[in-house]
Amino acid sequence: MFFKGPGKVVMVAICINGLNFFFKLLAWVYTGSASMFSEAIHSLADTCNQALLALGISQSARTPDPSHPYGFTNMRYIASLISGVGIFMMGAGLSWYHGIIGLLHPHPVESLLWAYCILAGSLVSEGATLLVAINEIRRSARAKGLSFYQYVVQSRDPSTNVVLLEDAAAVLSVAVAATCMGLTSLTGNPYYDSVGSLGVGTLLGTVSAFLIYTNTEALLGRSIEPEQLQRLTELLESDPVVRAIHDVKATDMGMSKVRFKAEVDFDGRVVTRSYLEKQDIEQLLQEIQQVKTLEELEAFMLKHGENIVDMLGAEVDRLEKDLKQRNPDVRHVDLEIL
Numbered sequence: 001m002f003f004k005g006p007g008k009v010v011m012v013a014i015c016i017n018g019l020n021f022f023f024k025l026l027a028w029v030y031t032g033s034a035s036m037f038s039e040a041i042h043s044l045a046d047t048c049n050q051a052l053l054a055l056g057i058s059q060s061a062r063t064p065d066p067s068h069p070y071g072f073t074n075m076r077y078i079a080s081l082i083s084g085v086g087i088f089m090m091g092a093g094l095s096w097y098h099g100i101i102g103l104l105h106p107h108p109v110e111s112l113l114w115a116y117c118i119l120a121g122s123l124v125s126e127g128a129t130l131l132v133a134i135n136e137i138r139r140s141a142r143a144k145g146l147s148f149y150q151y152v153v154q155s156r157d158p159s160t161n162v163v164l165l166e167d168a169a170a171v172l173s174v175a176v177a178a179t180c181m182g183l184t185s186l187t188g189n190p191y192y193d194s195v196g197s198l199g200v201g202t203l204l205g206t207v208s209a210f211l212i213y214t215n216t217e218a219l220l221g222r223s224i225e226p227e228q229l230q231r232l233t234e235l236l237e238s239d240p241v242v243r244a245i246h247d248v249k250a251t252d253m254g255m256s257k258v259r260f261k262a263e264v265d266f267d268g269r270v271v272t273r274s275y276l277e278k279q280d281i282e283q284l285l286q287e288i289q290q291v292k293t294l295e296e297l298e299a300f301m302l303k304h305g306e307n308i309v310d311m312l313g314a315e316v317d318r319l320e321k322d323l324k325q326r327n328p329d330v331r332h333v334d335l336e337i338l
Helices: 005-031 034-060 075-104 113-144 148-153 158-187 191-220 226-237 268-277 281-289 294-326
Strands: 242-254 257-266 330-337
Touching (some): 005 034, 005 113, 005 158, 034 113, 034 191, 075 191, 158 191, 226 257, 226 294, 257 268
Antiparallel strands (some): 242 257
C-alpha cells in the first residue's frame, strides 16, 4: 500500500518534511528569524498532516462490514479534510501570530547565512516531493481520461492532492521567506522578515481553504459527470425489458467508486413473453384446460405469477450486472421496480 501510488507519495513527503522541520527549527533557534519560524511550523504541519493522510489511506483499505456496507473509502477524504483544518490552525495561524508579534515588537535578526543554506536545501527537497506528486497525478488523470486540472479540482485522489498543494505552497513559501529575509539583510529592517511570516501564513490559509472546500464537496456526495450519467441512462433505456426510467441518481462515492440508483418501469408484456418462451406451451395449454374451479385457477395463477416475479428479479440482476461490467467505476447499483 505504501510502496506505490498515493501511499508512496505520502511516505516520501513524511520523510522529507520531517527532516526539513528539524533543520529549519535549528536555523530559527540560531537566527531568531520570524520567516524561518514560519517555515519550521510549515514543515511540522506538513509532517503531521501527511502522517494523518497515511492513517487515512490504511483505514480506507478496510473491507466493508455490516456497520459500514459501502466500505471505508471516505476515510481518505476525512483525513484530508482534517489535514486542511490542521494547516489552517497550526500553519497559517501560528505564522500570522508570529508575524504580527514581529511587527509589534521588532528585534534584530542574527546572521542569516545558515538560514539561506537550509532554505536552499528545503527548496530542493520540497521540489523533489512536488515532482513525485505531479507525476502520480498525471498518471492517474491520464488513466481516468481527465486533465490535470480536473483531477485536482474534483479531488479524485485526496491524499496525493494534499501532498501536491502542500509542497507547491512549500516551494512558494521558501521563495517568500528567502526574499523577505534578503530584504532584512540588505536594509537591516526586521519588518520585512515579519511581513514574510505573514505572507507564508496567507499562502497556507489559501491552500487550507481549497482543501477544506474540495474534500467537503466530495464527502457530501456529488453527482458524476453529466456525460457519464447519460451513458448509464442510455444503457438502461436501450434494454427491451425497460419501458422507462425515472429519478436517476449517480453519486461519486470517492476514489472512482460510483453508486447508481434509478426507478425502472419494466414492460410487463416483454417480461411475460420472455417467461412464456422458456415454457412448454403445449403443457401450459393443458394446465389451462384442466382448470375447472376457482381454487384450481388460483393455484395456476399463483404458480406462474410467482415464476414471472422471479424472472423479473432475474432481469433486475442482469441489468445491474451489465451496468457494472460496462462501467467499472459503478460499484453499487440500486434499481427500484415501479
